[in-house]
Amino acid sequence: MLDDTLLDDPAALQRADHDHALLALAGAGARVRTALRLADAAGVAALRPDGRPRGVLVAGHGSALAAAEILAALAGTACLVTGLPPADAGPVAREDRRLRATPSFAAGMTWQLPGWAGPIDLLVIASADGDERGLVTLAEQAYARGCSIVVIAPDGSSLAEAARQVRALPLPFVPSALPEREEPTAPEGRESAGYRPAEPDLPAEDPGALWAFLAPLLALTEKTGITQLPPGSLPATADRLDESAVRCRPDAAAYTNPAKSLAARLSGTVPLLWAEGPLAGAVAGRFATQLAERGGRPALAGLLPQALLAHRGMFVGQFGGGADPDDFFRDRIDEPDPLLLQVLLLRHTPGRSLADPDADGGADTDGPYEQPADDDSPRGVAVSRAHRLAAAHEVRLTEYASGRTDPLHALADLVALTDFAAVYLGLAAAGG
Known part of the structure; x- marks a missing residue:
């Protein structure tokens, strides 16, 4: 299990971050600006x-x-x-x-x-x-x-x-x-014992x-003409990535850092990454890859409503929230905490503000936010079914959505959040 106190220790995170993954994510905006300038020159x-x-x-x-x-x-x-x-x-x-x-x-x-x-x-x-x-x-x-x-x-x-x-x-x-x-340093007290860190294959x-x-x-x-983004969308994406890097920086406490909060939430779970629409689907696929790459954790990604059919067996298996309900008096003191399902629903909800996520219109949000279920919109039927399925089996479901009207900026919000979360999850586990 992850020791989430490590998430609030920037020095420990830095020691565990041997390949500077957090710095690489923080520099994503600068790389976008440089790439656009060089592409024009090319x-x-x-x-x-x-x-x-x-x-x-x-x-x-x-x-x-x-x-x-x-x-x-x-x-x-x-x-x-x-x-x-x-x-x-x-x-x-x-x-x-x-x-x-x-x-x-x-x-x-x-x-x-x-x-x-x-x-x-x-x-x-x-x-x-x-x-x-x-x-x-x-x-x-x-x-x-x-x-x-x-x-x-x-x-x-x-x-x-x-x-x-x-x-x-x-x-x-x-x-x-x-x-x-x-290269990783030797643990305290083992420097003279011939300690050699494992070479990453x-x-x-x-x-x-x-x-x-x-x-x-x-x-x-x-x-x-393959894509048609709003004017200035590409350069402004670099600014969105810079803003996400500030929100998700290592010295931001977990209760104000959405990526650290998401990493802590995923600890000890088997994540089901459900997405509403192709854009969120691309983010879910990327997040599953990064959880494996950076967090060393398996995750299943899928689009609604297909994911409801593809993953429904998970809710009645050993990872379901209601698993082993009858053996109430079994002594669990010496047993590790069981892995449970955790559903993360990723959405792009254009025009909905952080302060009023159910409004029909509004200013762009400052970033991804947790959003309650919304079954009034035409695309909300599958979302409502997802919530009902999770509730019926006592599985936690949390929505993360970006309300930016520009799809590329919404993508930057969600990818930055999930990339940082995957890195934090891996670093905290390594530091523990």
Whole structure:
């Protein structure tokens, strides 16, 4: 179980944060500004497309695929947007072993274009590493098919070099400006006992990489008409991320820090992340990934109303709130607290203010807020069913919603909250 007193100890959090994940999240706004400036310099501002592509494929792994899901939610029916994950995995190439002491975990993975991809489609290849040979091969395959190609990768990487060979538009990946990962220090009293910290076989991905992919990607899709955001939406998103970083900063007490409160709420639970609509669905998927990546916790994500059917068995299983109701007199002193379900419902409720979440209109909120059930709106029927299901089985359900009218700003609110919460959950568990 998590010792939530660690959440109010900034020094302990800093000691546990060996790869500076909190700083990476705090710098997300700055990376968005830099990425937008470099994307304009790379030629996005000068684009004059003849029309939208038939489909957009976003190839990569990790945060690149999360960016694809977000793009699909923002594009709606304007264009088919599909994430392209690795199709297969093979042995690491000899060249990778010679050039790098520790090859990327994605080394040896391969990607495959779908059979329908062709000259009227756009392929975006995104990588924070830029040296996956499978992505280089994918770029060559797309060039042979006549696809338009955009590459988001670090300057000087193999993928950036391949972009020139296949006449792709190269867009910058803005890396994190953070110091190298710190190795864990020996516990007190064990320095002289030959203590050696375990080497991380699976280093976690930079949590700020999502915005380094999403900013140039959205700058591109705005120019090509795939997305239609309000004027100034992209630059203002950086401000929203800065505001979230201030609210969720490590030295903010848990009772004023929504991310710490959410992390404490998830401790000792099996989270069901339910979402109302595609935008919140993208956030739920991202949160489930980050809980696994950063918090080391499993979570199930799903869209309403499908999630009610897909997850209903969880409410009558061993994790349900009413599990083991008959054995009241069993001695539980020496037993660990049981894991229970916790439902988090993520929503985008445009125009509803924090002070009056049930109002028909109002100013944008300052961030995500906990919102009671609302079964009056057309989309509230599934939400009401979710509340009734949880209440019938004594499972706690909490809503988190953003009332910002701009969907990208609402996304920034919810992603920042859940990203910080996943990191805090992992750090507090590690510090304990």
